[in-house]
Amino acid sequence: MHLDLASLKSVQSFAETFLKTEPRLDILINNAGVMGLGCTEEGFGVAFGVNHLGHFLLTSLLLERLKQCGPSRVVTVAALLHRLGTIDFSLLTSQKDLVSGQSTWDSFQAYCNSKLCNVLFTRELSNKLEGTSVSCYCLHPGVIYTELGRSMSLWLQLLMMPFAKLFFLSPEGGSQTTLYCALQEGIEPLSGRYFSNCALQQVGVKARDDALAKKLWEVSERLSGLS
Template sequence: MNELLLIAGIFIAVLIFFRQFVRGAQCKSKTKLHGKTVIVTGSNTGIGKATAVELAMRGARVILACRNQVRGEAAVAVVKRESGSKNVVLMHLDLASLKSVRSFAQTFLKSEERLDILINNAGVFAQGTTEDGLGLMFGVNHIGHFLLTNLLLERMKESAPSRIVTVSSNLHNLGNLDLDCLRTHKEFGMGDSLIDIFKIYSHSKLCNVLFTHELAKKLQGTNVTCYSLHPGLYLTNAILV
């Protein structure tokens, strides 16, 4: 009897996990986006590329903000082919370099008149350091997007109603922040073991959520709205890009 209850409990737990994290919900909106301009970071693969295809199908002008030029060009071709839209362009963006983030923002602001949606999607799950000496995951997953968002914010206010969407993770629930580390400019987001890397990734996703929450409060009344989300489980090569 106890064994049957245990098996039943495991089955129910697996079912709940599948429904919550694997299958997830589907967007039922059919809203068209003609005349809108959207940036999707990390859009040469995975969630970012799938998002870019959907947005292009809805009529948006889609900017693929990617680090790797060759992969980015290949992604543009795929997005154009699958969406049937020609209004898809590539702009170089390396979130592991604050210089690159500033260069991207400068190029975008000179070439594009509006920005309706910014999707901070790019992310890594790997050890290393950024060009500026930050832990790679902290630098790419949070700091790079933090700077990018702030550099583009005025253009988004001019284009309002507009929105900022930051892809986080349910793993943010396992994260915490070392504020002393931030204040003293010590290396942040460094670790040696797989457990350390897992924790640092969770910390970076918590930063995404907290940033979104605070920015949403600051932007009240501007018609620029902010959202963070958990995308569900997805087979991606975030470890590699």
Template sequence: MELDLASLQSVRSFDETFLKSEFRLNILINNAGLVNGGKTKDGVGMIFGVNHLGHFLLPVQLLDRLKECGPSRVVTVASIAHEFGKVDFNCLSTHKDLAVGESDWALFQKYSHSKLCNMLFTHELAKRLEGTNVTCYSLHPDQCFNTL
């Protein structure tokens, strides 16, 4: 199935198609990550849009199926770079900039912010799903071999 995390409409379409055609969902792995300038089709910064917003919408729309099929897991591949991230509660407006021509460091900072958002989202999702048969995890890719 086609999925473009740089388009929230594509995520919605994917979820709709998946729910119509697949009756089981036991694991969802959010594993996209990029450090590109530019904008998504929705007009937000590419880094924030792909790395976080797509990974936010995808599991939210699949939660009922994950619960029905439990035990289920949502695994988000974040990054140790989250330690450099900061939460800017105006991020929907601050991440709309193009980031074109910015330094590698500026792009890395945006990547770090997006990965911190992944971690915080996973933590909150896990809290909200307590008592269901769905567990949530986030990890740094180099650490996954030690934890899985």
């Protein structure tokens, strides 16, 4: 099914089609990730719009089906770089983004910010799912050799390529923690937590802020048209 997370209309359309045609949803893996400049269809910064807001809306629209099919899981691919992330709600309101510029550094910072959003989203989702048969997890998959930076400048891609080939994980290796969170039996009591290398890990200080997670959820509901 066609799904473009850079378009909230596409997310809505996908969810409607899915709910009409698929009777079950047991595992939802929020895996899309972009790093680069530009905007989504609705004018959000591309990293915030795709990595967080598109996934937020998709999960929200499919949540009832996940509850009906429990025990079920939501797995969101975050990153270790969430530790460098920040959330400026006034900037988000005024510029529809979590960074103010369009430089290569802004692109990197926007990615870090979106990954912090992923971890906070999982934390608040876990609170909202308490008492249901749906659990949720987020994770750092490792540093993987993929096309994540395909929208970055050519010189930066060429600079990174030798390092990527030598030191980065293959997509197969980088999928292991995602598969662990999706399939490992008995981790339901760890709902809302963060994993790396198929093991529970501590998140950064900002990612443990329940008030920040709650506010991000409320703002995301408004920005995605759910409230």
